[in-house]
Amino acid sequence: MPNSRNPHEDTVLVLGCWENADKDYSVGDVPLGAAITDNRLPESDGIAK
Numbered sequence: 001m002p003n004s005r006n007p008h009e010d011t012v013l014v015l016g017c018w019e020n021a022d023k024d025y026s027v028g029d030v031p032l033g034a035a036i037t038d039n040r041l042p043e044s045d046g047i048a049k
């Protein structure tokens with residue numbers, strides 16, 4: 001699998017982490033996904049307002 005070089009690949013890796021989290025549920029993957037979602041939420045609110 002290619003490393004996260006492009007933003008698109010980065011998103012794929014995140015999605016893959018979430019799918020793997022369903023089986024492995026690695027503590028390291030969960031905060032990463034939560035942090036990315038947290039960062040996107042404030043940006044969306046700012047754009048909406």
